[in-house]
Amino acid sequence: MFPSSPPLPAPLLGNRQTQTVSELTSSITVLLENEFPFVAVSGEISNVRRPYSGHTYFTLKDSEAQIRCVLFKSQQRYLAQPLCDGARVICRGRISVYRQRGEYQIIVDHVSDGGLGDLQRRFDMLKEKLLAEGLFASEAKKKLPAFVGKVCLITSPSGAAVHDFLSTALERFAGLQVEILPAAVQGASAAREIIRQIEHANKRAWAEVIVLTRGGGSLEDLAVFNDEELARAIYASQLPVVSAVGHEVDFTIADFVADQRSPTPTAAAQEIVFDKDEVVARLKRLQEQMVQGLQNTLRQKEHRLAMARRHLADPRRLVDHYRLKVDHVSLHLVHCFARKLEWATHRLDGVRHAFTAQGPERKIAGSLRRCEVLEHRLEQAMKNRLQGKGEEVARNSARLNALSPLAVLGRGYALAFTGEGKVIRGIDQVKRDDPISIRVADGTIAGMVKKTTRK
Amino acid sequence: MARKTFEDALAKLEEITRELESGDLSLEASLKKFEEGITLARFCNTKLEECQHKVSLLQEKNGSVTETPFNVNDNGS
Numbered sequence: 116m117f118p119s120s121p122p123l124p125a126p127l128l129g130n131r132q133t134q135t136v137s138e139l140t141s142s143i144t145v146l147l148e149n150e151f152p153f154v155a156v157s158g159e160i161s162n163v164r165r166p167y168s169g170h171t172y173f174t175l176k177d178s179e180a181q182i183r184c185v186l187f188k189s190q191q192r193y194l195a196q197p198l199c200d201g202a203r204v205i206c207r208g209r210i211s212v213y214r215q216r217g218e219y220q221i222i223v224d225h226v227s228d229g230g231l232g233d234l235q236r237r238f239d240m241l242k243e244k245l246l247a248e249g250l251f252a253s254e255a256k257k258k259l260p261a262f263v264g265k266v267c268l269i270t271s272p273s274g275a276a277v278h279d280f281l282s283t284a285l286e287r288f289a290g291l292q293v294e295i296l297p298a299a300v301q302g303a304s305a306a307r308e309i310i311r312q313i314e315h316a317n318k319r320a321w322a323e324v325i326v327l328t329r330g331g332g333s334l335e336d337l338a339v340f341n342d343e344e345l346a347r348a349i350y351a352s353q354l355p356v357v358s359a360v361g362h363e364v365d366f367t368i369a370d371f372v373a374d375q376r377s378p379t380p381t382a383a384a385q386e387i388v389f390d391k392d393e394v395v396a397r398l399k400r401l402q403e404q405m406v407q408g409l410q411n412t413l414r415q416k417e418h419r420l421a422m423a424r425r426h427l428a429d430p431r432r433l434v435d436h437y438r439l440k441v442d443h444v445s446l447h448l449v450h451c452f453a454r455k456l457e458w459a460t461h462r463l464d465g466v467r468h469a470f471t472a473q474g475p476e477r478k479i480a481g482s483l484r485r486c487e488v489l490e491h492r493l494e495q496a497m498k499n500r501l502q503g504k505g506e507e508v509a510r511n512s513a514r515l516n517a518l519s520p521l522a523v524l525g526r527g528y529a530l531a532f533t534g535e536g537k538v539i540r541g542i543d544q545v546k547r548d549d550p551i552s553i554r555v556a557d558g559t560i561a562g563m564v565k566k567t568t569r570k
Numbered sequence: 571m572a573r574k575t576f577e578d579a580l581a582k583l584e585e586i587t588r589e590l591e592s593g594d595l596s597l598e599a600s601l602k603k604f605e606e607g608i609t610l611a612r613f614c615n616t617k618l619e620e621c622q623h624k625v626s627l628l629q630e631k632n633g634s635v636t637e638t639p640f641n642v643n644d645n646g647s
Contacts, residue, residue, distance in 0.1 A: 262577045264621070272627055272640070281625060290621015294628050295640055315628075391618055394580070398614050401587045405607045408590030412600040 137214075144212040147219055151210035154221060156182065160202045171198055175206055175221070183220035184208070190224055195302060195336075198226060238341050241368060245343070250350045251371045257355040259375060260323050262394075263387050265292045267322035267354070269312045272297045275330040276361065276380040283384035288391045294322060300329035306342035313348045313356070324387055325354050327369065328380045331361035340367035349373055359383030524556035542567040576617045583610040 134142075158175035165171050169188035174181050184206055186198070198204070208223040249255060266284070270276050272295055284291050296316060298308035309327065316325050327349070329336075339345070340360050349356045349372045358373035359380050370376040377383035426432075524530065531539040534550045545551060545564050553560040586607040589595060595603060627640040 260577065262580070264576075285623050285625075288621070289623050290618065291623050293623075293625040293640075294637075295625065296628055315630075395615070395618060398580075398583070398611050401583050402608070402611045404587045405583075405590050405604060405611075408587065408592075409600055409604045412590065412595060412597065416597050 140212070140214050140217065144214065147210050147212055153207070153209055155205055155207045156221065157203070157205045158182075160198055160204055161200050163198055163200055173198060173200075175204075183218060184223050185220055186223040186226065194226060195228070195338075204228065238368070241341065241343055241346075242371065245346055245368065245372065250346060255350070256374045259355050259357070259387060262389050263323050264288075264290065265294075265322045265324075266387065267294050267296055267312075267316040267319075267325045268328065269296045269298050269309055269316070269325060270328045270380075271300050274300065276300075276328045276359075279330070280326065280328055280359070280380040280384045283381045284388040287384065287388045290391070291388055294319075301332060301336045301339055305339040306345045309339070310345055310348040313352050317353050320353070322354060325352060325356045326359055326380075326383055326387065327356060327373070328359040328383060329361060330380065337367055340369040342368070345369060346372045357383055357387060524554065527556075529560075530554040542569060576614060579610045579614050579617075583607055583614065586610070 156175060158177050158181075161174050161176055161181075163171060163173040169191075171186040171188075171191065173184050173186075175184050176182070191197075205227045206221055206223045207225040207227075208221045210219055211222045212219045245251060268277065268280060270280075277295065281293065284293070294316075296312040298312045299305040300309070313325060313327070316322055337360060340358070346368045349358070349369060355374040357375045357377060358367070358369045359377040359382065360367055360369065361379050366376070375386065377386050530553070532552045532554065533539055533544055534552075537544065539545060539551065545567065547564050547566065549564045551562050551564060553562060586603050590600060590603055590607070625640040626637045629636050629638065
C-alpha cells in the first residue's frame with residue numbers, strides 16, 4: 116500500500132483545490148513522461164525476473180539509488196547476450212508511470228554493454244598493437260583488380276546487406292558472379308564464422324575479391340569486427356578483402372586491416388564493381404578514337420605522298436628549275452663582270468688621262484707649236500730682214516758695182532785665175548805649163564804659163 | 571582467366587588508341603594496330619555481353635560444400 120504522504124504545510128496549499136489521487140497521478144505522468152521521453156542510464160543489473168509474458172523486469176542500480184526497468188519481449192532479440200544480475204549496462208529508453216501502482220520505471224529499448232570504457236580501451240590497445248605489427252601498413256594492402264568478375268560475399272544471407280550489395284553490383288555489371296559464404300555477423304560466434312569463411316574463400320581461390328559486409332548496427336553490434344583473430348585472418352588472406360560494415364562514423368579494426376574500406380554494402384558494390392555501361396561507352400570511345408587516329412595517319416601519309424609525287428611527276432621541272440638558276444647565276448656573273456670591266460675601264464681612262472696630261476705628247480705638241488711659232492717668227496724675221504737687206508743690197512749693188520773689179524776690167528784691167536779658179540796674186544801660184552784663164556771685161560781668155568819672171 | 575584477358579585487352583586497346591592518335595606509326599604498322607585494336611574492342615564487347623550473372627550460396631553440411639542458387643530478388647528487406 117502507498118505510504119501516506121506527510122501533510123503539506125498550509126501555505127503551500129494556497130488556493131489550490133484538493134485533487135484526487137487519479138488527478139495527481141495524471142499530472143505526474145504527464146510531467147515525467149514529457150520531461151523524460153528518452154534516457155540513457157548506466158548501472159548494474161539486479162533482480163532480473165522473467166515472467167510468462169516473456170518481458171524482462173529488472174532493477175538498475177548504483178551505490179546510492181535504484182530504478183525499475185522493463186525490457187519487452189520484442190526488444191530482447193537485439194541483445195548480444197541475455198541480461199544477468201551484476202552486469203554493468205547502459206539502458207536506453209523512456210520514463211513511464213504505472214498508475215495502478217504509483218510507480219515509475221524505464222521502458223528499455225536497448226541495452227548495451229556498460230563497460231564501454233573498457234571496450235574503447237581494449238579497442239585502442241588492439242589498434243596500437245596491430246599498427247605496431249604492421250597489419251595496417253599501406254604496403255601490405257593488396258590492389259583490387261580493375262575489373263572484378265567474381266566476388267565472395269561473406270555476410271548473413273538474410274541481412275539487408277546482401278540485397279543492398281547485390282542489387283547495386285548487378286545493376287552495374289550484370290555479368291558479375293557472386294558466391295555468398297554465410298556467416299553470422301553479430302553475436303558470440305560471429306568472429307569465428309567469419310574467419311572460417313575467409314579461410315574457405317582463400318582455399319577455394321575462386322573469387323577475385325572477398326567482401327566482408329553487414330548492414331548498419333549499434334557500436335556493440337560491430338564489436339565482432341574489432342576481433343583480433345578476425346583482423347589477423349583478414350591480414351593473412353591471399354585474396355584482397357573489402358570491409359563494408361554499415362557504419363559511417365567509426366572505423367573498426369577490420370576496416371583498418373582490410374585492403375579497402377567502404378562505408379556501406381552499397382558503397383562497396385559501387386567501388387568494387389565496374390559499371391558495364393561506362394566500360395561499353397569507353398570501348399566505343401576508344402574505337403572511335405582509333406578510327407580517327409588511323410584516318411589521320413592515312414590523311415597524313417596521303418598528303419606526304421601527294422607532295423612527293425608532285426615533285427617526282429615532272430623531271431623537266433627540275434631541269435627548268437636549274438636552267439633558271441643557271442641563267443640567273445650567269446646573268447649575275449655577266450653583270451658582275453661588266454661592272455668590273457666598266458670600273459677597270461674607268462680607272463684606265465683616269466690613269467690614261469693623268470698620264471696624257473703629263474706625257475711627252477703634250478710636250479711634243481707644245482714644242483711643235485713652239486717650233487711653228489719660232490719658224491713663223493724666223494720666217495717673218497727673215498722676210499723682214501731679207502726685205503730690208505734687199506733694199507740694202509740694191510742700194511749697195513750700185514756702189515758695189517762701181518767698185519767691182521769687173522768694172523775695173525772695163526777700164527782695161529784683167530784678172531788671171533789658176534786652173535782651180537783662184538786669183539793669181541803671185542808667181543808662186545803657178546808654174547810653167549799650168550792652165551790659166553784670164554778674165555777680161557767682155558769674156559775669158561784661156562792660156563798657159565810659158566814663163567814666170569820675178570821682178 | 572577470361573577476366574584477366576578482358577582487363578589486358580582493354581589496357582592494350584587503350585595503348586593502341588594512344589599510339590594511333592600520336593600518328594608516329596608507319597602506315598603498315600597503323601593498319602596492323604588498327605586491326606588489332608578492332609579485334610580487341612570486339613573481344614571486350616563480346617566478353618561483356620557473354621557474362622551472365624550467377625549468385626550462389628555456398629553452404630557446408632557434414633564437411634561438404636553445397637552450392638545453391640541464390641535468388642537476388644527474393645532477398646533483402
